[in-house]
Amino acid sequence: MRTHRTSGTIAKDRLEHMLISDKMHVDPEVLAQMKREMRSLLRKYINAEHMRLDVQVRLINVTEQGEENVKTIQIKGL
Amino acid sequence: MSEVIVVTSGKGGVGKTTATANIGTGLAKLNQKTVLVDTDIGLRNLDVVMGLENRIVYNLVDVVEGNCRLKQALIRDKHHPNLYLLPAAQTKDKSAVTPEQMKKLAEDLRAHFDYILLDCPAGIEQGFKNAVAGADRAIVVTTPEVSAIRDADRIIGLLEAGGMKQIDLLINRLRPDLIRKGDMMSVADVCEILALSLIGAVPDDAGIVVSTNQGEPLAGNDTPSGQAFFNIARRVMGESVEIPDFSGELSFLEKMRSFFRKG
Numbered sequence: 001m002r003t004h005r006t007s008g009t010i011a012k013d014r015l016e017h018m019l020i021s022d023k024m025h026v027d028p029e030v031l032a033q034m035k036r037e038m039r040s041l042l043r044k045y046i047n048a049e050h051m052r053l054d055v056q057v058r059l060i061n062v063t064e065q066g067e068e069n070v071k072t073i074q075i076k077g078l
Numbered sequence: 079m080s081e082v083i084v085v086t087s088g089k090g091g092v093g094k095t096t097a098t099a100n101i102g103t104g105l106a107k108l109n110q111k112t113v114l115v116d117t118d119i120g121l122r123n124l125d126v127v128m129g130l131e132n133r134i135v136y137n138l139v140d141v142v143e144g145n146c147r148l149k150q151a152l153i154r155d156k157h158h159p160n161l162y163l164l165p166a167a168q169t170k171d172k173s174a175v176t177p178e179q180m181k182k183l184a185e186d187l188r189a190h191f192d193y194i195l196l197d198c199p200a201g202i203e204q205g206f207k208n209a210v211a212g213a214d215r216a217i218v219v220t221t222p223e224v225s226a227i228r229d230a231d232r233i234i235g236l237l238e239a240g241g242m243k244q245i246d247l248l249i250n251r252l253r254p255d256l257i258r259k260g261d262m263m264s265v266a267d268v269c270e271i272l273a274l275s276l277i278g279a280v281p282d283d284a285g286i287v288v289s290t291n292q293g294e295p296l297a298g299n300d301t302p303s304g305q306a307f308f309n310i311a312r313r314v315m316g317e318s319v320e321i322p323d324f325s326g327e328l329s330f331l332e333k334m335r336s337f338f339r340k341g
Contacts, residue, residue, distance in 0.1 A: 006260025006261060007260070007261045008256075008257070008260045008262050008267070011223075011224050011262075011263055012263055012267050014224060015224050015227055015228060015263075015271060016271060018224075018228055019228065019231050019271065022228075022231075
């Protein structure tokens with residue numbers, strides 16, 4: 001029932017998309033495609049008709065010394 | 079125990095210098111011996127915002143190069159006897175000092191002051207690296223705009239990677255009227271995106287323009303931004319002061335408008 005999206009909401013959505021794209025080093029267009037695929041994949045198996053799906057991705061960079069550098073990325077509203 | 083705080087943002091024009099001047103003035107009003115350091119070498123402005131541009135004799139580069147003693151370069155504020163400014167050089171560029179020299183300068187200032195506020199230049203290059211080198215904590219200034227928040231996120235990443243112990247967020251130039259209409263991201267929206275502890279929210283206010291014109295910071299006077307900046311100074315000192323979110327109650331007219339928009 002979202003007939004009118006305010007410009008503030010549009011700004012927030014664009015920004016979140018941009019920051020995820022920066023952090024994952026994935027082009028914004030590719031990220032959009034990835035989100036669509038994740039959405040259809042999840043909704044294929046999960047009966048989530050009236051649910052909002054948020055996905056948390058942890059990118060864990062393990063160096064040779066065994067140190068872990070973890071980047072956590074939230075993908076909301078799939 | 080003194081604290082060295084860098085005021086930074088990534089993007090230019092979001093209010094770093096204004097915030098530095100006003101938080102510093104607030105701290106001085108709270109009886110803290112405070113020095114403001116303009117690290118924007120080549121593009122100095124903090125002196126103008128403070129109204130001290132005619133009193134500069136020596137600058138930061140003179141101190142670092144040993145052309146003068148630290149005390150000779152410090153300018154005392156017009157109204158607050160415990161507030162000082164160390165101006166930037168106007169004729170040099172960022173490569174005139176190194177991060178090591180900035181660390182040494184910050185250490186030297188610790189001996190004389192409770193709070194040392196460093197006004198960081200825009201960007202993520204040499205000037206930024208110099209400014210953050212000697213700091214214990216950082217205040218990241220942003221406005222509720224896509225470009226400023228994106229840059230703030232980048233800066234926060236760099237500060238965290240550099241091991242900055244405490245990073246707080248200051249949201250500047252909030253417009254309650256636009257937030258109410260949904261045409262500006264709210265304080266909550268910005269905090270959610272940047273996931274940082276909030277140290278203050280400052281409304282957009284004609285008072286700031288007037289204050290900058292006159293060269294007199296307004297922290298502590300009874301304008302909305304004057305109050306907001308004074309409260310930030312209190313929070314910097316560890317006091318817990320409530321932060322208003324500036325989205326407020328809708329006026330009757332706005333309620334009617336939003337009612338019809340939903341329909």
